[in-house]
Amino acid sequence: MAEVLEAALRLVLVVAAFLVLPLIAGQAEHKVMAHMQSRLGPMYAGGFHGWAQLIADGVKFAQKEDVIPAAADRRVFALAPAVALVPYLLVMVVIPVAPGLVGVDLDAGLFFALAVMGVGVLGSIMAGWSSGNKYSLMGGMRSAAQLMAYELPLVLAASSVAMAAGTLSLPDIVGAWQWWWLPWQAIGAVVFFVAGLAELRRPPFDMPIADSEIIMGPMTEYTGMRFALFMLAEYAGIIVLCALTTVLFLGGWHGPLLPGVVWTLLKTALLVFVVIWVRVSYPRLREDQLQRLAWIALVPLALFQLALTGVVRVLLAP
């Protein structure tokens, strides 16, 4: 009984993190972008720094009419936001924030995280295909093209950490982490983070959404709550990517003075800031430029990281 209660408590914490952290990331994006680009809109609602903007957005989404276009494939169209969102909730369950503080410690945690994260993009492809709209179709095709580019470097970079730690369990990986892994795994970290940005379809890799060319890509026909679920999926994805990067490459809860939870959240928040910063700093790549970047730069770099990890690990082995 006590075991079931403990598992339930962990799940409640995971769900709470899933519902709160993406909103904080979204709010931070409003404000950081407003400051960086002198935007007035997000700073107005509610007075101080436009604190009420997010609440106003939420109220608007909840009240909006749910339009499913006559030309759409209704069932797939209705299901797509759930397919985009739920995988990120599932990944959160294996991410450790402090020693012992993790939803479930799966033996194959890293593998689970990568496999389930890959499902999220299906929501985008489903939405693009089912909308019966030319912009959506192009967005969906671009999403699929992007999948070919980022998935391999992402997986290879992550497996480098698994080699270094000799385990796939995320808490054990953080437990095995030493400070000198930072320079050792630096290339892998950059490859993982860049590939992750492409997975999230965040600028500079937002060509599937590309509002100035194809309106909103796969989300063109979505309104109200279903659109809000897609937005929530995007920000939950940012949290998951930054938390995974923290856990795999930045040592998770390791750090002086402050408690472990604070260190994990601090590092994650810093990476979220970088994601936002990159968005306001770089122009959008073309889809073929991403393919080129992935196959000519990211994949060879990830392979090099694997070789480096293997040699160092075996040489250091007792």
Add this chain to the structure above:
Amino acid sequence: MHGYFGPYAVVGALLALGVVIVCGALLVNRLLRPNRPTPEKLATYECGVDPVGEGWAQSQVRYYVFTYLYVVFAVDAVFVFPWATVFADPGFGTATLAEMFVFLGFVALGVLYAWRKRVLAWA
């Protein structure tokens, strides 16, 4: 909760919670929203003009070579994971390291071959 697959019961419970969250959000939306569909509202969006032809237009997938490459290499990459957990264990060391370079050599040669064949371009 016991055995190798025990923890996955918790993951299953979380999946159910996720479905509940999505359904709950859509239910709240259903209770709060108006529902007044008109033919114009249900028309496909093409920047305000009447839609031309069908949404599922014929198009050419220009990246199908990447898809082949991706499938081949992704299958390879999956095998790295079980190997990664044991390759430095006592008694493996040098032999597995040599195997790793054979593996990396194959993959790198594959990418190099594709590049020299000029298929790493948007056809």
